[in-house]
Amino acid sequence: MSTTQSERLRALLEPVVVETGLELEEVALTAAGKRRQLLVVVDSEQGVQLDAVAGLSRALSAALDASDAMGDSEYVLEVTSPGTDRPLTEPRHFERNAGRLVKLQLKERGELIARIMTVDGTGLDLEVPGVKGRKPKPARAEFAEITRARVEVEFNRKGTDDPDDGDEAEHDDELDADNTDNTDNADNTDESTEEA
Known part of the structure; x- marks a missing residue:
């Protein structure tokens, strides 16, 4: 076209x-x-x-x-x-997916898988899941450094305070x-x- x-x-x-x-x-x-x-x-x-x-x-x-x-x-x-496989390219795409796990490709840091906590005018506040019982770590990604982003589909979200949270994410998908x-x-x- x-x-x-x-x-x-x-x-x-x-x-x-x-x-x-x-x-x-x-x-x-x-x-x-x-x-x-x-x-x-x-x-x-x-x-x-x-x-x-x-x-x-x-x-x-x-x-x-x-x-x-x-x-x-x-x-x-x-x-x-x-x-869910569509790329996230606009700030509004990230806002709509707040609370979800995303895979980001960052210019300097490479690949990062993290949960979107909040979105503001310049970027994302993230939570990087912990490994083997460790607590999640906060992180930040500016829109200017994100080269690719997609939602990661979660079939069983564990380790949350809400026992139904994973089921709800599954149902939404x-x-x-x-x-x-x-x-x-x-x-x-x-x-x-x-x-x-």
Whole structure:
């Protein structure tokens, strides 16, 4: 996808996304066999509900149909929320994942796996898990030194004061996965007829 088309699609779709109270994270156009696939990734502070994704999918489809942004070729529109494997690139991404374990690649210090405790305008206050019963250690990472960051999925978080904490983290990940799966199914149903 050319920069011009990418910018054009973002300019067309972002106001529609913002109108629904969501944030546009990514727009990606790829070839999928004879058709093209337009992936639109959205998020919000409260997460993304399936009903919101379905409604947004219809609104984006209408905006695309009313424009010539996709040309005459067939395409499939997929609207989804970020998965746990998506990179954390903006301060808001770190804020939304406060309390979660993340893997950071730092310019000078290399790889660091730590829990996000707080986020401010310049970086993260972290807690590095202890090894074999040792207490966690505080750490700090400035946004300017982070070259890559991703959430580390925790299936059984041990050593917390709340015995249900690990189960809750697991449940949240399951909900995210379910939301993505259901979104794909809902979108494919609606979008199989959405051709330009």
